[in-house]
Amino acid sequence: MTEPSAAPPTDAPPNSPGAHGLENLLSEERRFPPSSEFAAQANATADAYAWANADRPGFWADQARDLLTWSTPFTQTLDWSDAPFARWFADGRLNAAYNAVDRHVEEGRGDRVALHFEGEGGDTRTLTYADLLREVSRAANAMTALGVRTGDRVAIYLPLIPEAVVTMLACARIGAPHSVVFGGFSAEALSSRILDAEAKLVVTADGGFRRGKPSALKPAVDEALAKGAPSVAHVLVVRRTGQPVEWTQGRDVWWHDAVEAASPEHTPVDVDAEHPLFILYTSGTTGKPKGIFHTTGGYLTQAAYTHLNVFDLKPETDVYWCTADVGWITGHTYVVYGPLLNGATQVIYEGTPDTPHRGRWWEIVQKYGVTILYTAPTAIRTCMKWGAEIPGKFDLSSLRVLGSVGEPINPEAWMWYRRVIGGDRTPVVDTWWQTETGAIMISPLPGVTAAKPGSAQVPLPGIAADVVDDDAQPVPNGGGGYLVLTEPWPSMLRGIWGDPERYKDTYWSRFAGLYFAGDGAKKDDDGDIWLLGRVDDVMNVSGHRLSTTEIESALVSHPWVAEAAVVGATDETTGQAVVAFVILRSDVVEGNAADAATVQETLRTHVAKEIGPIAKPRQILVVAELPKTRSGKIMRRLLRDVAENRQVGDSTTLADSSVMDLIAQGLATPVAASED
Ligand code: WT7
Numbered sequence: 001m002t003e004p005s006a007a008p009p010t011d012a013p014p015n016s017p018g019a020h021g022l023e024n025l026l027s028e029e030r031r032f033p034p035s036s037e038f039a040a041q042a043n044a045t046a047d048a049y050a051w052a053n054a055d056r057p058g059f060w061a062d063q064a065r066d067l068l069t070w071s072t073p074f075t076q077t078l079d080w081s082d083a084p085f086a087r088w089f090a091d092g093r094l095n096a097a098y099n100a101v102d103r104h105v106e107e108g109r110g111d112r113v114a115l116h117f118e119g120e121g122g123d124t125r126t127l128t129y130a131d132l133l134r135e136v137s138r139a140a141n142a143m144t145a146l147g148v149r150t151g152d153r154v155a156i157y158l159p160l161i162p163e164a165v166v167t168m169l170a171c172a173r174i175g176a177p178h179s180v181v182f183g184g185f186s187a188e189a190l191s192s193r194i195l196d197a198e199a200k201l202v203v204t205a206d207g208g209f210r211r212g213k214p215s216a217l218k219p220a221v222d223e224a225l226a227k228g229a230p231s232v233a234h235v236l237v238v239r240r241t242g243q244p245v246e247w248t249q250g251r252d253v254w255w256h257d258a259v260e261a262a263s264p265e266h267t268p269v270d271v272d273a274e275h276p277l278f279i280l281y282t283s284g285t286t287g288k289p290k291g292i293f294h295t296t297g298g299y300l301t302q303a304a305y306t307h308l309n310v311f312d313l314k315p316e317t318d319v320y321w322c323t324a325d326v327g328w329i330t331g332h333t334y335v336v337y338g339p340l341l342n343g344a345t346q347v348i349y350e351g352t353p354d355t356p357h358r359g360r361w362w363e364i365v366q367k368y369g370v371t372i373l374y375t376a377p378t379a380i381r382t383c384m385k386w387g388a389e390i391p392g393k394f395d396l397s398s399l400r401v402l403g404s405v406g407e408p409i410n411p412e413a414w415m416w417y418r419r420v421i422g423g424d425r426t427p428v429v430d431t432w433w434q435t436e437t438g439a440i441m442i443s444p445l446p447g448v449t450a451a452k453p454g455s456a457q458v459p460l461p462g463i464a465a466d467v468v469d470d471d472a473q474p475v476p477n478g479g480g481g482y483l484v485l486t487e488p489w490p491s492m493l494r495g496i497w498g499d500p501e502r503y504k505d506t507y508w509s510r511f512a513g514l515y516f517a518g519d520g521a522k523k524d525d526d527g528d529i530w531l532l533g534r535v536d537d538v539m540n541v542s543g544h545r546l547s548t549t550e551i552e553s554a555l556v557s558h559p560w561v562a563e564a565a566v567v568g569a570t571d572e573t574t575g576q577a578v579v580a581f582v583i584l585r586s587d588v589v590e591g592n593a594a595d596a597a598t599v600q601e602t603l604r605t606h607v608a609k610e611i612g613p614i615a616k617p618r619q620i621l622v623v624a625e626l627p628k629t630r631s632g633k634i635m636r637r638l639l640r641d642v643a644e645n646r647q648v649g650d651s652t653t654l655a656d657s658s659v660m661d662l663i664a665q666g667l668a669t670p671v672a673a674s675e676d
Pocket of ligand 1: 432
């Protein structure tokens with residue numbers, strides 16, 4: 001295991017996904033410079049770095065003017081006088097949906113395909129920019145008729161269907177911040193997000209298709225609202241699967257009644273550059289998810305710039321596909337805003353990669369002639385496991401740029417991605433960023449950077465990042481520590497919804513004046529940055545962010561559980577996997593109320609109900625004690641050693657040193673969780 005030389009805070013998760021070969025990162029010698037043909041046609045050139053370095057705000061102001069259409073041009077670029085609360089382009093006004101849709105139609109690009117939608121069952125829909133304008137305008141009118149006004153929040157709980165994109169843009173069109181909740185989250189999770197944002201409207205569907213079957217969504221909305229949600233006036237329901245739904249008269253409205261009847265003419269509402277565009281909840285180190293909120297002008301500027309330059313997008317000829325769901329930040333920035341601002345043609349796919357067969361993604365690439373593909377390492381590793389013969393059956397020669405996001409990509413998966421999917425021809429860009437950063441921050445530029453498998457390498461032009469030690473000092477090349485961002489950037493979060501103090505505490509108090517990302521990182525001998533995983537109580541499972549504390553809270557809310565500790569154990573496919581250690585209540589143990597298998601299944605189902613199926617522990621181990629320091633802090637490091645079948649490390653700070661022996665004994669007959 002390679003630890004950064006600056007030790008992470010005591011009891012932090014490992015910041016070295018050792019199983020993926022990152023431990024050899026300082027000896028990675030392979031380099032993949034762009035071909036001369038690629039470099040010659042690339043959007044981004046090497047001089048962008050010097051240009052941006054000479055005048056960082058000026059560089060972003062140029063991008064904001066070039067890439068966006070402003071109804072009132074801005075005269076101020078960055079106001080950092082109230083740091084860490086940033087204001088970018090604050091006296092400018094614009095509308096996000098106008099920029100993403102209308103102007104393409106006004107400028108004669110209305111016939112260009114905006115979305116090629118591929119349903120899981122093989123149903124398809126094509127929407128041009130002109131179609132999108134009509135749909136978004138109708139939805140904006142329908143939402144207005146339902147009482148939604150500029151500034152009101154709208155919760156969106158939909159599958160990945162065109163209506164999800166249309167709804168987000170319709171919200172942006174009337175200046176109503178959207179809060180998209182991933183369809184895999186439970187009613188409980190949906191309820192807390194609706195309450196925190198005080199949403200006025202919820203947009204959902206009867207269901208979506210998942211692994212060949214309809215999977216209901218509306219019941220979760222009904223259940224969430226039944227818990228009480230005084231702010232919600234209406235629920236707008238898209239008919240997708242046709243399954244029966246419960247109906248609350250006066251509250252529930254069918255999309256096809258409200259939207260299809262609405263006028264296709266709508267005037268976008270201009271808002272200030274700092275008007276909130278959306279809230280997106282993400283897991284932090286405490287139990288309560290944080291409502292990260294982004295504003296309009298700065299976010300759109302960096303979304304458009306990064307999408308154009310990191311993927312080298314050529315809007316007339318490229319077919320772009322980002323496999324993320326709109327429930328995550330990747331879907332916000334690289335399915336909705338970035339591509340549409342740039343007038344791209346893109347594919348969206350509702351289903352899973354293996355439905356109805358394991359070649360589905362590659363079949364889609366072949367069918368639409370996808371040229372740019374953006375996905376997560378966990379998907380790449382899953383495809384590796386399924387074997388190169390599967391993609392080998394399809395024509396992938398249209399691909400010219402491949403992107404990776406969400407977690408560290410191990411050099412082996414990077415090489416496979418480039419060789420098997422990219423035909424040894426395509427640049428691969430490993431892009432580091434977060435919900436909070438809004439857009440890509442650290443990444444190679446495909447026509448400029450000699451790529452290094454496994455490293456995100458360098459901050460983009462206009463972005464300043466560093467790796468620092470415990471005393472906030474930059475580490476030398478070859479050293480490790482914490483990733484920080486040293487200058488404000490346009491798409492930075494503007495705060496945590498309703499909780500400015502938590503914003504300051506979480507990101508700006510660890511190191512004075514520096515944004516603390518929560519990731520461990522190293523600089524190699526060339527000064528390139530390698531991301532090593534979280535150093536806080538946040539896990540990354542298949543590129544999805546989960547909080548150990550949140551899952552622990554879910555476990556202890558079950559009547560059988562007295563105490564729980566959760567760790568993220570290294571997993572070959574998903575990066576990390578959730579492993580839980582629980583102490584059962586004595587009456588459950590003494591009464592022999594349940595066998596190990598029942599305990600496992602009951603608690604896994606309970607976590608799925610409390611948070612969502614993505615948070616289900618891979619394994620639940622019943623133990624008699626948990627390892628704690630004298631001050632009562634659970635030593636997750638030791639539990640991780642157990643979960644990863646490693647020799648248990650230094651346990652001298654344990655209050656009771658026999659605890660680890662007890663746990664080890666109890667593990668003699670662990671019960672493996674069933675596959676989902
Ligand atoms: C965390 C943010 C950004 C969209 C998806 C995740 C990890 C993200 C990389 C990468 C290594 C990465 C970090 C980060 N992460 N991209 N290229 N290399 N790690 O967004 O849910 O906000 O999670 O994902 O740990 O902090 P998110």
